[in-house]
Amino acid sequence: MQLVLDVGNTETVVGAVDGERIVQGHWRLSTQVPRTSDEYAHLLRGLLREGGFADASFERAVLGSVVPSATDVLVPTLGRLVRGPVLNIDATSALPIRLSVDEPRTVGADRIVNTLAARELYDRDIIAVDLGTATTYDCITSDGEFMGGVIAPGVSAGLEWLGRRTAKLPRVEFLAPGKVIGTRTDACVRSGIFYGVVDAIDGMVERIRKEWRRPDARVVATGGYAAAVAPHTRTVDTVEPFLTLYGLAIAGEILGGVRGD
Numbered sequence: 001m002q003l004v005l006d007v008g009n010t011e012t013v014v015g016a017v018d019g020e021r022i023v024q025g026h027w028r029l030s031t032q033v034p035r036t037s038d039e040y041a042h043l044l045r046g047l048l049r050e051g052g053f054a055d056a057s058f059e060r061a062v063l064g065s066v067v068p069s070a071t072d073v074l075v076p077t078l079g080r081l082v083r084g085p086v087l088n089i090d091a092t093s094a095l096p097i098r099l100s101v102d103e104p105r106t107v108g109a110d111r112i113v114n115t116l117a118a119r120e121l122y123d124r125d126i127i128a129v130d131l132g133t134a135t136t137y138d139c140i141t142s143d144g145e146f147m148g149g150v151i152a153p154g155v156s157a158g159l160e161w162l163g164r165r166t167a168k169l170p171r172v173e174f175l176a177p178g179k180v181i182g183t184r185t186d187a188c189v190r191s192g193i194f195y196g197v198v199d200a201i202d203g204m205v206e207r208i209r210k211e212w213r214r215p216d217a218r219v220v221a222t223g224g225y226a227a228a229v230a231p232h233t234r235t236v237d238t239v240e241p242f243l244t245l246y247g248l249a250i251a252g253e254i255l256g257g258v259r260g261d
Contacts, residue, residue, distance in 0.1 A: 003048075003058040003082055004248035005074065006110060007031055007065035009133040010156060011224065014044065015245040016053055023242050025051040028224075031067055040077040048081075058082040062252035064089045064109035064244065087255050089113060095251055097144040111138050111146065113247025118220065119144030120250055121240070125214045127205055128243065129236065131155060131223035135197075137204055139212055147212070150204060155197055155225045174225065176232060197225075198232045205235040 001024070006013040008031060016025040027047045035043070048054070061078035063086060065071040071088065078086045087093075089112060091105045097115045099107050110130065118126040118140045127149075128138040134154045139147040155174055173190075180195060182188035201221075209215050221230045222243035230236040240246075 001053070001057050001059060002249050002252045003061045003078065004245050004252065005061070005063050005065070005078070006113075006244045006248065007063065007067050007070050007074065008110065009067060011132075012070070013245065014047065015242065015248075016048070016051065016057070017245060017249040021246060021249050023245055025053065026242070026245065027051075031070055034069075035073065037073050037077045037080075040073060041080055044077070044081060058084075060084040060252055060256050061086045062089065062248045062255075063087065064113050064248050064251075066108045066110060085256070087252055089248065089251050093251065093255060095254060097146060099146050101146065101148045107146065110244055111136060111149075113251055114138055114222070114243055115140045115144060115146040115247070116250050117240075117243050117247035121243075121246065122218060122220070125217040127208055127214075127217050127219045129201060129205070129219060129221045129223075129226070130244070131197075131221065131225040131229060133157075135201075135223075137208060139208060139214075139217075150208065152200065152204070155193070155229075174228065176228060194229075195232075197229055201229065201233050202235045 002017050004015045004017055010031060012029045012031045014027045015023050018024050061082045063074055075086050075088055089109045091099060091107050095116055114128045118128055124142045126140040128140060130136045132154055135152045137150040139149050176194055177187060177191045180191050182191045205219055209217055219236045220238045220240050221236045222240050226239050226241060230239045
């Protein structure tokens, strides 16, 4: 069993992944709340015990973080929770992928492990759309080459911007509206945000396919908003909510010596 953590700018997703790469438990924490090592240890132990996992359950921890301040606290904390090593994934990790971009060391850990997971799971050219704090579009070849992509404002950015910058518009939840044309202010806002995201995905995917010259590239959506958005798009083929957790687990197996690639 591996303890894997995907640390994003807004949320941290924690997963317990077994040897068959099945996510046996998962939890979401706020990344934006500053925590000490003791606070993280207490919180994580409580969640794991509630899920039926003791500290000794985990052979190793695998961390993929885009928040350096959280990384600095979590690495020693995780060492208190697992039997084996804590593996921190970054662009220098010895993984069977290639980062074919101008500045490979700046590629985020989430995009690195998404590339690894796509290579393993699909064996074809992929556009991975990750709907997190930012919405990222990653171009990944069938043999695990990260070709670059797009980083766009995320769903929460639109919600927060309207809430902060407009005096009379109401804050709304990110939910699919019953119809496009709203007849109440809150329905108009909800429609604009929701279908703005949907059409942005379809438009960006079509542009990427054309420029990349991969008209048949498979589009895989992941991230916290993927399940809500994907059914309303024309271009998303598959929703894989645990793509990043799978990638972290695969990275742990490779770097931990469980398998050789």
